[in-house]
Each structure stands twice: as structure tokens, then as C-alpha cells.
Amino acid sequence: MASRAPLPPTAFTLPAKYYTDPLLYEREVDMFFRQMWVCVGRMGELEDRGSFFARHIAGDSILIVRTSARGEPDSVRAFHNLCRHRGTQLCRDELGQFKGSIQCEYHAWTYDLEGRLVGAPHMDGSAGFRREDFPLLSVRADVWEGFVYVCLADAGPTLQEQLADLPEKFKPWRMGELRRGDGITYDIATNWKLIIQNFSECLHCPNLHPALNKLSHYMSGENEPLRPTYMGGRMDLNDGVTTMSMDGTCPRQFLPGLSPQDQRRVYYYALFPNLLISAHPDYVMAHTLWPLGPDRTRLVCEWHFHPSEMARPGFTADDVREFWDMTNQQDWRVCEMAQAGISSRAYRPGRYSDREDLLHAFDRFIVEAHGGE
Numbered sequence: 001m002a003s004r005a006p007l008p009p010t011a012f013t014l015p016a017k018y019y020t021d022p023l024l025y026e027r028e029v030d031m032f033f034r035q036m037w038v039c040v041g042r043m044g045e046l047e048d049r050g051s052f053f054a055r056h057i058a059g060d061s062i063l064i065v066r067t068s069a070r071g072e073p074d075s076v077r078a079f080h081n082l083c084r085h086r087g088t089q090l091c092r093d094e095l096g097q098f099k100g101s102i103q104c105e106y107h108a109w110t111y112d113l114e115g116r117l118v119g120a121p122h123m124d125g126s127a128g129f130r131r132e133d134f135p136l137l138s139v140r141a142d143v144w145e146g147f148v149y150v151c152l153a154d155a156g157p158t159l160q161e162q163l164a165d166l167p168e169k170f171k172p173w174r175m176g177e178l179r180r181g182d183g184i185t186y187d188i189a190t191n192w193k194l195i196i197q198n199f200s201e202c203l204h205c206p207n208l209h210p211a212l213n214k215l216s217h218y219m220s221g222e223n224e225p226l227r228p229t230y231m232g233g234r235m236d237l238n239d240g241v242t243t244m245s246m247d248g249t250c251p252r253q254f255l256p257g258l259s260p261q262d263q264r265r266v267y268y269y270a271l272f273p274n275l276l277i278s279a280h281p282d283y284v285m286a287h288t289l290w291p292l293g294p295d296r297t298r299l300v301c302e303w304h305f306h307p308s309e310m311a312r313p314g315f316t317a318d319d320v321r322e323f324w325d326m327t328n329q330q331d332w333r334v335c336e337m338a339q340a341g342i343s344s345r346a347y348r349p350g351r352y353s354d355r356e357d358l359l360h361a362f363d364r365f366i367v368e369a370h371g372g373e
């Protein structure tokens, strides 16, 4: 993606501690993964009332439960995965279906899907005990275009406030209608910020991704300036290319609602703290990032397609999966090598080019979040 403005001579990369220091890492987990809305998955994973998945967010296990019936408007609740009796974890499954209520295995305290305690054996007559004082510990949950979000902080901005003008920007893709066609999970030995930085520049494309560069030239497109909660831009498809896939041809219909202009572009947006959206003419790729330590990140990469295309005989996501798995692995390799080099005692900050403006802006955003200069 192209640059907008020249950078000052002070545009250096960050000191190593931002990628290696455990205390600084913990502070980032708190600032970005406990205080902000975090993308935890897709509504498509929750098919019916009582469907749930569990996520580990910033050290807490959170259950995300669908409370609306199949076909009804999206409605989810999220709870800390622990019983209000003696604190026992309620569920060890990553994915499943509650049958109308959530019951603790230990002494059978039972909660409805709204988290209310509806059964507490042997508690009747216990002095001052009232069921309404012991609901599940609720976590804020919301849905945007099929992306399920939770926020561990009880107060603070709403999801709509965090997303700012993105819902309007991404409206034409109608992402809420899309369904997961395929996905891959990667464990990457790198700091979560290096993945966001790598995602936000394509100067590395000709060298690292020759196949990608044949489909979409690295100097095409344009960045937006960094916003308080996201950054991104677009790249253009080369002449004769109809989507990003192994051979650059698109065997699927374009997503309904896209302008002829957007059918020729790919939009790459990093939504802080953990969702990377790549909106293509015929599919949307979403990466969610899960920091596991200063130098470890789990990344879930998924491709979402229009259901009418998925229903066609012969539908396959293989062309997209193969192309992006190759490209992802090229990226993760250099992210791991960047982490390794930055972790060396010999490392000192290097100089950004004018075409790495978003990275420099992101670094300043991170430093300011830490209260630094």
C-alpha cells in the first residue's frame, strides 16, 4: 500500500523491549485485550440457541453463548467460565451446545442462558442466601456483521464506538451474510504487534511474495491515515486478475453489492487489537490474533464466502486456501525472524521509509498507550 506523507528523520523502529519485555507485554494485554473489544469468532459458529464456544482472553476463560433461536436476529451473551458456588470451571469444551441451561458438574448449580442462577441444591434455608445474588459473571458481548466481540471491561466505549466508521465503510461486503468456507490456525513465534505491522505494509511483497505481487502490485492502492482504533488501506488487482487465488482467476460470483471499483480492489484493515480483515471481490479473509506471550502468538485465519456460492455444486475454497496459506507462511517466517533479530542484544532501532508510514504511526500509538514519548 502506498504512502501519504514523508516521515520525519526520527522515524525509527521501536526499542526491543516492546517485543520482548514480559512486563510491557502484560501491560499491553491489559490495555488492549482487557479494556478493548476483542473479536472472538463468527456468529456462524453458533448455530442455535444454547450453542457456545469458549475463548481464553487475557488469562480468563470466557463462554460465548447464543441466546437467540436459529433464524432469529443475532443475540449472544458472554460469561466468565466459573460457577458462583465454589468457583469451579463450568465447561472444558471449546465448542458445544447447552441444552437450555448451564449446569456445574460439581454440585449441580444451574444457570439459564441469560446467566441467572435457577437451581442451587441444598441452598434453601442457608442464611441470607438469594439466588439473584449469584448470577454468572457477565462479560459484555456484541456482534458486528457476524463478527462476535467481547469486552472484559465492564465500562468504557461500546463496540460501535470502537468500530467508529468501519461499519459504514464495510457495508457493501455484507459480511454478516458470509459463511466460513475454510480456516487454518497457526502458532507463530513472534510478538503480536509484528504480525500487525507485517500486515500493514507491502514493501516486502516483491521479495517475499512473488506470486502475490503478480496479482496485485505492491505500489498500487493507498493507505488511510491511522485512526484511533484501526488502520488500513487498499491495493488494486492487476489487469486480467479477478481475485487473489493461486491463478488469479475467480471461479465464484463477486459478492453482491460491490461496486465495479471495489470488484477490482482488496482492502486490508487491521482492527485493533486483534482482527485483520482482507476484503476481496468474492470472499473475506479474517485473521484473529491471540497473544500467548511476548514472543508467541496464535493466529486463526479464516475465509468467508457468500452462502449462495457455497451452495453451488463443486464449490471449493482450495484455490484461496492454497494461495493464502503459502503467503501466510512466507509472512510468519519473516515475523519470526524479525522477533529473533529484535531479541538479539545487538539490535538497535532501524529507520522506516516513507512508505512505512502506517507502521510508524502504529508504533507511536503503542508508545503513547504506554504513556511514553
Ligand code: FES
Residues within 6 Å of the ligand: 083, 084, 085, 086, 087, 088, 104, 105, 106, 107, 108, 109
Ligand atoms: S462449584 Fe459449582 S455447583 Fe459447586
Ligand SMILES: [Fe+2]
Residues within 6 Å of the ligand: 198, 204, 205, 208, 209, 327, 331
Ligand atoms: Fe506479507
